[in-house]
Amino acid sequence: MSNAGLALEFAVQSVAGARVSRAVGADRVELCAALGPTGGIAPSPGIIEQTVAIGLPTLVMVRCRPGPFEYDADELAAMARDTEVAMRAGAAGVVFGALTPGATVDADAVARIRDTARGVDPAAQIVFHRAFDVLIGLGRAERGLEALVELGCTRILSSGGAARAADGAPVIAKAVRQAAGRIEIQAGGHVRPHDLETLAATGVDAVHTSAMGIVVLSGPGAGPGGGDDRVEVTDPSRVQAMADAVAAVRARG
Numbered sequence: 001m002s003n004a005g006l007a008l009e010f011a012v013q014s015v016a017g018a019r020v021s022r023a024v025g026a027d028r029v030e031l032c033a034a035l036g037p038t039g040g041i042a043p044s045p046g047i048i049e050q051t052v053a054i055g056l057p058t059l060v061m062v063r064c065r066p067g068p069f070e071y072d073a074d075e076l077a078a079m080a081r082d083t084e085v086a087m088r089a090g091a092a093g094v095v096f097g098a099l100t101p102g103a104t105v106d107a108d109a110v111a112r113i114r115d116t117a118r119g120v121d122p123a124a125q126i127v128f129h130r131a132f133d134v135l136i137g138l139g140r141a142e143r144g145l146e147a148l149v150e151l152g153c154t155r156i157l158s159s160g161g162a163a164r165a166a167d168g169a170p171v172i173a174k175a176v177r178q179a180a181g182r183i184e185i186q187a188g189g190h191v192r193p194h195d196l197e198t199l200a201a202t203g204v205d206a207v208h209t210s211a212m213g214i215v216v217l218s219g220p221g222a223g224p225g226g227g228d229d230r231v232e233v234t235d236p237s238r239v240q241a242m243a244d245a246v247a248a249v250r251a252r253g
Contacts, residue, residue, distance in 0.1 A: 003249050006246060008246045011029070021234070026239075030095055031059070032095075034066075097132065110151050125155070127154055127157060128155075157188045158175065172199070192242075
């Protein structure tokens with residue numbers, strides 16, 4: 001693809017984060033909760049409704065707990081319900097990933113979430129998250145990508161199996177070549193503005209970043225029993241820097 005079509009997605013945890021993302025012209029947001037401590041779990045229905053109301057396409061994380069990506073029947077039932085709630089709240093789609101005990105794509109689980117989402121909105125985007133990076137680490141990415149194409153997923157989020165997407169760029173580029181336009185590949189994993197040239201060169205369809213910062217709050221709600229006084233928030237300056245870097249890449253085509 002041409003870099004002129006490179007999409008920009010921010011992972012946010014709040015309505016404020018969605019507003020900041022919209023202000024810089026982001027294409028969409030991924031909404032989740034507890035991003036820093038867990039890598040992202042499902043947000044509350046209220047946050048989903050308020051974020052969707054901002055008017056930016058919102059992909060909602062469907063993950064009931066942190067930890068491994070193998071889920072039992074009760075967990076999957078809960079996530080199917082979370083999917084329905086998100087879609088009825090107006091989400092553009094969901095972000096989900098599940099693996100079998102043998103560490104392959106759990107096709108049954110993905111199909112259930114897909115069917116639940118598209119039962120509400122046939123155009124729902126189905127994004128397979130960084131569970132895909134587990135497959136990369138085991139040498140099973142090619143097979144996994146074909147499974148996700150067959151399942152009709154919209155895109156795959158991956159760091160190329162590295163801690164930082166820029167370090168996984170060669171693996172991401174390989175996935176882009178294999179995908180050949182049948183499924184979108186989105187680079188994510190500690191993406192910074194100076195990584196954009198490297199990631200754009202892989203041919204990815206989009207980049208994904210959290211652009212988070214830490215603020216320290218004070219007051220009677222902080223401390224034992226009231227929560228940590230350090231809060232993770234979308235940082236407007238980091239969001240703007242990423243938007244500027246993407247715009248520069250797009251301008252060069």
